[in-house]
Each structure stands twice: as C-alpha cells, then as structure tokens.
Amino acid sequence: MRQSEILALRWKDLDIENGVLYVRQTLSHDSKQIYQDTKTKSSMRTITLIDRTLEDLKEQKMKYEKKLRSAGAFFQDNDLIICTRLAPY
Numbered sequence: 001m002r003q004s005e006i007l008a009l010r011w012k013d014l015d016i017e018n019g020v021l022y023v024r025q026t027l028s029h030d031s032k033q034i035y036q037d038t039k040t041k042s043s044m045r046t047i048t049l050i051d052r053t054l055e056d057l058k059e060q061k062m063k064y065e066k067k068l069r070s071a072g073a074f075f076q077d078n079d080l081i082i083c084t085r086l087a088p089y
Contacts, residue, residue, distance in 0.1 A: 001047075002039070004028065010079040011061060019054050021047045027080075057081070 001023065008027035015022070023045050049057070060081065068075050 002026065002043075005043070007080075007082055009081040011064070011081060012079060014057060014061075014081065016054065016058060016061075019049050019051075021049055023047060 004026035005023050008025045009021065009023075013022045013024060014020075023043065026039065064081075068077060
C-alpha cells in the first residue's frame, strides 16, 4: 500500500467480520488534509487481512472508541485509523 492510502484509511473501510480492508481514497499529509480518489481505478481494491493484523486493528479500534468517549465534544472524529498531528482522529 502507498503511504497516502494508509493515512486515508477510515474505520468504515475496515470490515472486521469478513477480515478485509477497502482501499478507496488517499490522504495528502502536507499542511492540510486533502482526500482524493486513489491514484488509478485499479488502486481501489479490497485487501484480505491476516489474523494478526486484524487482531491489532481490533485493539486499535477499542483504544479509538475509548478516546472518543472520554474526550466527548473535544474529540475531532475524522474516523481515521492512523492518527498523526497532521491527521488527528
């Protein structure tokens, strides 16, 4: 996966029940957030996850939901799986 695709992953792109991840967009990580379609149509794809990765993502999702609950209205919820200073939750 391209870095821009990884940064754009949202929780709604993860299908935990079926163990797949949908690559649908990219995220520019310069001075502002810019969501774009993937580089090519063939870049839009479904990735089957190995069990270890799926378990790690489940754990990350629980941490995400805990932060969401504890921060309340102060939580900037962009639904992103990967959080950085330039792309906060």
